[in-house]
Amino acid sequence: MITKFGTLFAGHVDLEDMGLTGTPVNDRWLPDEQLATVFDKSQAMAELMDRTGYSTLWFAEHHFQREGYECIPNILLLAVHLAHLTENVKFGCGFNIAPMWHPLRMAEDFATADVLTGGRVIFGVGRGYHTREVEVFGAPMLDADANRELFEEQVDVIFKAFNNESFSHHGKHYQIPPDVPYRGYDLKEISLVPRPLSLPVECWQPIVSASERGLNFMAKHGIKGIIGGGAAPGGAAQQVVHAWQKTLAARGKETELGGDLIMGVSFHIAETEQKAIDEARTYFEENMKMFAPLGFVRGLTDEQISALGDPARAPFAGLPTIEQAVESGSWLCGPPDLIAEKLMKIQEMYPGLEEVNMGNVIGTPQSVILEQLDWFARDVMPNFKAKTASAALADA
Secondary structure: OOOEEEEEEOOOOOOOOOOOOOOOHHHOOOOHHHHOHHHHHHHHHHHHHHHHOOOEEEEOOOOOOOOOOOOOOOHHHHHHHHHOOOOOOEEEEOOEEHHHOOHHHHHHHHHHHHHHOOOOEEEEEEOOOOHHHHOOOOOOOOOHHHHHHHHHHHHHHHHHHHHOOOEOEEOOOOEEOOOOEEOOEEOOOEOOOOOOOOOOOOEEEEOOOOOHHHHHHHHHHOOEEEEOEOOEOOOOOHHHHHHHHHHHHHOOOOOOOOOOEEEEEEEEEOOOHHHHHHHHHHHHHHHHHHHHHHOOOOOOOHHHHHHOOOOOOHHHOOOOOHHHHHHHOOEEEEOHHHHHHHHHHHHHHOOOOOEEEEEOOOOOOHHHHHHHHHHHHHHOHHHHHHHHHHHHHHHO
16 A cells, blocks of 8 residues: 655756757756756755655765756765755665765765664665766776676675674675784774664665566565666566565565555646646656666667757657656656546555655756645645555554
8 A cells, every 4th residue: 555655856957948859968068056956956855845744755876967967976965964954754865876885885874874864864775877977986887797796795795784793795896804903903804883773774776677686686685676766767567566576475575566665657747637748748858868878768779869869850750758658657647636546556556565756857847846746745645645544544
């Protein structure tokens, strides 16, 4: 049963000249002052979500994006700041990109944020998808196998640090601690200081390829999955949800379908479905321009991807439309009652699902994001709070 709602904000600033005929992605180069507005935008979202009953505001870690699409380089720092300006909403790491960190620095920084916010930061890890980011930090991205191998060892280190008063790790990439003398003794183990407040640490990871190896690794560490939003294409494929349930069951954890998952869907509310589609069309197109060349819009040809960088060709390239996204269920558009009806159907399909991320895609202006989140909280969320209250009374 859906009881909580959040959103994922990848960190885009307000943009001009958007859509298929707008400025090509690679031609955007915004001034520092505009790029820094991402922090005021994040604060405005956090304050609205805090007072309207949302569960979690998820942020994404990204670097070097002069184009203005994903402009938050340190989500833990931002989360600590925003936690002291709000009271209840939590802040999710969606996600810390492990290959761009030393795993012990990530573990320390999360533990520090956990202590400073009283447990209002949710841990999350990912492998990354921008070569410009990951490779610049000296980690592999072009070599997917090397990237996964490094990531898995890093996560192993992080959980050893979280879960043990002292530990050691000797792997391909890390020797922790090194065999060195220290203040009169030989160093054999090391302790994370501080360790997180709450153990075991709740951790989330995007489910993108849903490979058997990837799902088994998540289940091994008790990591939960987010489908849709961020690096994951929108909408939950039933086969992925079933594969996740099967993976958990193989490790002795029985869940209802949709358990230990958050699903992300893009949405836009208006008085009619057609009006919502028309209003959101430009944001859908700008989001596609950003993500398709990175491999996150399935089924496109090389020619179509090339056309996305040319305003003269893009409208005639047979690209996906927002109407198709609405038909597939990855976008929910329409009046509040229609949005609620479609979410109820998702709830029926996945009875173990407890949380949904309602997303406003890259390109959506701040004023529209705030309007949409407020409208959803006011006219859609009460449908689920009422259902939850009724279920609680029935169980009493």
